[in-house]
Amino acid sequence: MENKTVNFMRLLSEDSTHSTVSSDSCEYYQTEIFDLLPSIQASRPEQSRKPSEAYQDGPVPGEESIHGHLSSGPRDKAPTQPLRNMVICIQGKRSVRDRRKMQISDIGFWVSWRRSQSITMKRVWEQMGGALSGLLPWQHTLHAIEGRYGFGVKAYFVLLRYLVNLNLLHCALIFGFIVGPTIFYGRSKSSEPLKFGGNDSVLDFFLGSGYLDRSPVFYCFYTPGSLNMQCLNTPLLYLAGILTILFLTLILVVRRTTVGYKHTWMLGKQYSMNVSYKIFCGWDFTIQDPAAATLKHSFIRNDLKLFLEEQSFSLREAQRTLGQRVRLYLLRFFLNLLVLSLLGGAFYLIYFATNKSQDQGIPGERQWLVILVLQYLPPITISFVNLLLPHIFRKISSFEDYSFTMQVNATLVRSIFLKLASLGIYLFFIFKHLKDQSQCLENLFGREMYKLCIFNFLTAFCNAFFLNYPRKLLQEKYPSSLLAQLWGKQCFLVPFNVLDLVYIQTVSWVGVFYCPLLPLIGVVTLTATFYIQKFSVLRCCVAEQRMFRGSSSSVLFHFMLLLGLLMAVATLGFNLYQPREPACNHRFSCGPFGNGQNVFNVTGVCVDSLPSPAQSTLSYLNSSAFALPLILAEIIILTSYVSRGRANQKAIERLKDMLVMSSSDKRFLVKQHTTLLRRQRNPCRVRPAAIEENQRLPPES
Amino acid sequence: MGTTASQLGKDMLSEYQELTFLTKQEILLAHKRFTELLTRDEKDLANTRVPIERILTLPELKSNPFRKRICHVFSTSEYKDGSLTFEDFLDLLSAFSDSATLEIKSHYAFRIFDFDDDGTLDCGDLEKLVNCLTGETDDTRLTPEEMRQLINNILEESDIDKDGTVNLSEFQHVISRSPDFVSSFKIVL
Numbered sequence: 001m002e003n004k005t006v007n008f009m010r011l012l013s014e015d016s017t018h019s020t021v022s023s024d025s026c027e028y029y030q031t032e033i034f035d036l037l038p039s040i041q042a043s044r045p046e047q048s049r050k051p052s053e054a055y056q057d058g059p060v061p062g063e064e065s066i067h068g069h070l071s072s073g074p075r076d077k078a079p080t081q082p083l084r085n086m087v088i089c090i091q092g093k094r095s096v097r098d099r100r101k102m103q104i105s106d107i108g109f110w111v112s113w114r115r116s117q118s119i120t121m122k123r124v125w126e127q128m129g130g131a132l133s134g135l136l137p138w139q140h141t142l143h144a145i146e147g148r149y150g151f152g153v154k155a156y157f158v159l160l161r162y163l164v165n166l167n168l169l170h171c172a173l174i175f176g177f178i179v180g181p182t183i184f185y186g187r188s189k190s191s192e193p194l195k196f197g198g199n200d201s202v203l204d205f206f207l208g209s210g211y212l213d214r215s216p217v218f219y220c221f222y223t224p225g226s227l228n229m230q231c232l233n234t235p236l237l238y239l240a241g242i243l244t245i246l247f248l249t250l251i252l253v254v255r256r257t258t259v260g261y262k263h264t265w266m267l268g269k270q271y272s273m274n275v276s277y278k279i280f281c282g283w284d285f286t287i288q289d290p291a292a293a294t295l296k297h298s299f300i301r302n303d304l305k306l307f308l309e310e311q312s313f314s315l316r317e318a319q320r321t322l323g324q325r326v327r328l329y330l331l332r333f334f335l336n337l338l339v340l341s342l343l344g345g346a347f348y349l350i351y352f353a354t355n356k357s358q359d360q361g362i363p364g365e366r367q368w369l370v371i372l373v374l375q376y377l378p379p380i381t382i383s384f385v386n387l388l389l390p391h392i393f394r395k396i397s398s399f400e401d402y403s404f405t406m407q408v409n410a411t412l413v414r415s416i417f418l419k420l421a422s423l424g425i426y427l428f429f430i431f432k433h434l435k436d437q438s439q440c441l442e443n444l445f446g447r448e449m450y451k452l453c454i455f456n457f458l459t460a461f462c463n464a465f466f467l468n469y470p471r472k473l474l475q476e477k478y479p480s481s482l483l484a485q486l487w488g489k490q491c492f493l494v495p496f497n498v499l500d501l502v503y504i505q506t507v508s509w510v511g512v513f514y515c516p517l518l519p520l521i522g523v524v525t526l527t528a529t530f531y532i533q534k535f536s537v538l539r540c541c542v543a544e545q546r547m548f549r550g551s552s553s554s555v556l557f558h559f560m561l562l563l564g565l566l567m568a569v570a571t572l573g574f575n576l577y578q579p580r581e582p583a584c585n586h587r588f589s590c591g592p593f594g595n596g597q598n599v600f601n602v603t604g605v606c607v608d609s610l611p612s613p614a615q616s617t618l619s620y621l622n623s624s625a626f627a628l629p630l631i632l633a634e635i636i637i638l639t640s641y642v643s644r645g646r647a648n649q650k651a652i653e654r655l656k657d658m659l660v661m662s663s664s665d666k667r668f669l670v671k672q673h674t675t676l677l678r679r680q681r682n683p684c685r686v687r688p689a690a691i692e693e694n695q696r697l698p699p700e701s
Numbered sequence: 702m703g704t705t706a707s708q709l710g711k712d713m714l715s716e717y718q719e720l721t722f723l724t725k726q727e728i729l730l731a732h733k734r735f736t737e738l739l740t741r742d743e744k745d746l747a748n749t750r751v752p753i754e755r756i757l758t759l760p761e762l763k764s765n766p767f768r769k770r771i772c773h774v775f776s777t778s779e780y781k782d783g784s785l786t787f788e789d790f791l792d793l794l795s796a797f798s799d800s801a802t803l804e805i806k807s808h809y810a811f812r813i814f815d816f817d818d819d820g821t822l823d824c825g826d827l828e829k830l831v832n833c834l835t836g837e838t839d840d841t842r843l844t845p846e847e848m849r850q851l852i853n854n855i856l857e858e859s860d861i862d863k864d865g866t867v868n869l870s871e872f873q874h875v876i877s878r879s880p881d882f883v884s885s886f887k888i889v890l
Binding site: 274281308 | 716764775805833863885
């Protein structure tokens with residue numbers, strides 16, 4: 001059964017796309033009856049609708065004829081549809097409204113009052129929504145950037161703004177759960193008061209040591225105070241705060257990823273509407289700048305050419321001989337080995353730098369600059385590696401004979417791997433190192449995260465003001481000089497900048513447990529980054545030659561963010577789990593978790609104090625006896641969704657078949673009707689042909 | 702009905718707010734920009750039509766490849782010369798505003814892309830559309846071979862009923878799956 005329909009469809013489609021398109025269909029939609037079809041009427045501009053009005057406005061002919069051609073016809077299906085939602089000109093809307101007013105007076109006072117109330121309510125809501133969206137910061141800047149550089153760059157800035165908002169939310173939670181109670185209830189009696197002095201210097205603000213080490217920035221500050229109930233104490237609140245942040249972020253990021261994913265990936269791939277998107281949604285009507293318009297033209301042209309090229313590329317790929325294929329795979333294998341060895345080298349370099357930075361001798365012996373450099377050696381190495389390798393990967397992937405999109409994706413995937421893995425390795429080595437120190441471990445770890453954050457921000461700052469800006473100045477002042485030509489015009493590389501954002505956010509998530517004020521620092525640095533990047537985009541960059549689709553790239557961005565979050569959670573879990581065994585004997589206890597308490601047993605005390613039914617419920621929820629039914633229920637729900645999706649898929653296919661059928665029916669009937677009409681109108685023109693045929697026939701028979 | 706060009710009455714303003722997607726500020730701004738296009742003696746007349754040449758000097762439209770089509774679609778002129786009254790201008794801004802629905806936007810987009818006003822996008826319309834997108838000059842155009850391949854691809858994808866043209870519902874079907882469309886089909890003064 002299915003095979004038959006498929007065959008039928010293919011026959012039809014081949015028939016129509018190749019032979020009938022040029023000659024047949026042209027004739028088909030130029031016939032008179034075609035213009036009278038209701039489906040065509042609906043899409044016609046109202047001016048050209050005049051002659052056929054009587055035909056289509058069936059039900060109340062008297063009323064309709066008064067309003068003549070301005071009536072909205074079949075569009076005005078729902079009388080409650082707001083006037084502004086109708087596709088007619090203002091004058092037309094007025095007359096529709098007049099007509100509606102009559103209807104309302106017929107309906108009665110109560111209904112009309114309710115309707116006007118709903119309209120005012122709607123307007124109030126709209127105004128509130130407008131005011132709220134006006135409150136969103138940087139709306140105007142984003143608009144300007146979008147106008148000049150298109151979606152791709154705007155997607156980066158939207159992500160940046162999203163991260164600022166996310167960090168603000170984190171800050172609120174931190175203040176609610178951690179800082180607030182500490183301020184209100186005080187700290188433990190043994191902890192010394194906070195003051196600036198002694199050995200402290202301004203350098204501490206870069207190193208996170210000295211004054212900052214004792215300040216609320218780090219874990220150590222939050223010693224348990226007078227708030228000491230069994231189920232409401234400082235350690236518990238601290239843990240709850242961190243867990244809330246991580247869970248809330250997970251939910252938010254997953255939601256944003258899936259919303260975008262639903263929009264583009266599944267629907268786009270499944271029905272493959274790629275070219276149609278490029279054509280029908282290609283032009284960005286917000287563009288005002290003539291230069292941006294020419295750029296957009298070339299974007300679209302490049303994009304289309306790219307698509308056509310890729311289509312023929314896949315054709316060519318299918319025709320490759322065995323020898324070519326073997327050679328290509330060998331080449332790819334070696335290039336992948338090269339990538340792997342580069343990654344390995346980078347990781348070793350990070351390990352080496354970490355070792356070096358931790359092995360420094362007695363601090364007094366060296367100059368402060370050397371200390372600073374040594375302290376910052378790992379972040380410098382990581383930033384250096386992350387700056388250099390993605391560009392090398394980009395070059396490497398161009399040799400691999402992949403299609404262009406595949407090249408970009410390969411580069412991105414390798415770079416993500418590099419970024420997150422290098423961070424992970426760094427964290428791992430730090431942790432191994434820190435274990436045998438007698439200071440507060442968590443503070444040291446938090447300090448490393450703090451340094452990474454600060455250093456990343458400093459890099460962005462220097463990159464913008466000491467590299468990009470002079471480069472631009474050089475190009476403006478001496479456009480013909482050798483150096484300027486060598487450097488070329490600089491583009492805003494969206495993927496690499498997004499990688500940076502994802503990286504810094506991951507660091508912030510890893511560090512939030514050890515350095516609770518990291519989100520606040522994140523808000524400040526990200527806000528500053530926004531202005532720096534705005535400056536470097538608007539002042540220093542020309543728009544890129546390659547186009548990024550806003551939606552699909554932002555899905556990728558959020559997916560990377562999700563990966564970063566998962567990595568942060570994994571690292572945090574690993575770190576917390578690690579010192580469990582040797583905890584009691586030699587660890588210097590600091591921060592909220594003292595007196596043999598740790599992250600894992602702090603809830604136990606609270607649970608023990610609960611009444612026994614609640615306790616048994618909790619232990620049941622914890623056991624595998626509960627996990628099994630849970631998993632089963634999830635499987636059942638998933639299966640039902642999958643099968644429903646499949647059923648819908650089949651229904652869509654069937655409806656498409658029906659559409660093709662009914663369309664061909666329509667075409668047939670229209671053609672038949674036209675030939676009949678023609679025969680009626682000028683029988684003399686038909687007759688000669690018939691006569692001719694008749695004349696030709698007899699000799700044969 | 703209609704407005705003298707120099708001022709905008711309060712009742713007019715609220716009526717326009719009801720009939721369009723524009724806010725009060727936007728309508729006032731539109732009115733200001735529209736009056737700037739009028740000549741001195743036109744300012745006292747009600748319902749003046751501004752010819753297409755002067756409309757196209759607006760910076761918002763100047764670099765748009767579809768600017769002439771936009772004027773023609775929104776013009777209520779009987780001579781089909783693309784001239785706009787203030788109300789036509791408001792219609793235009795309303796369709797291109799932030800808050801206009803996807804249906805409105807896709808409907809007008811279809812009419813803008815339908816170059817010969819015959820109610821479907823046929824091969825000729827698609828070719829003109831692609832030429833508008835890539836640039837009109839000879840060296841920016843696609844080659845005839847590329848154009849043929851492209852149009853075949855478009856029809857293959859979006860011509861669901863296989864009649865060789867893309868009609869409104871097929872067009873809206875494509876558009877509704879594109880999350881970028883609403884944000885890009887926008888003109889803000």
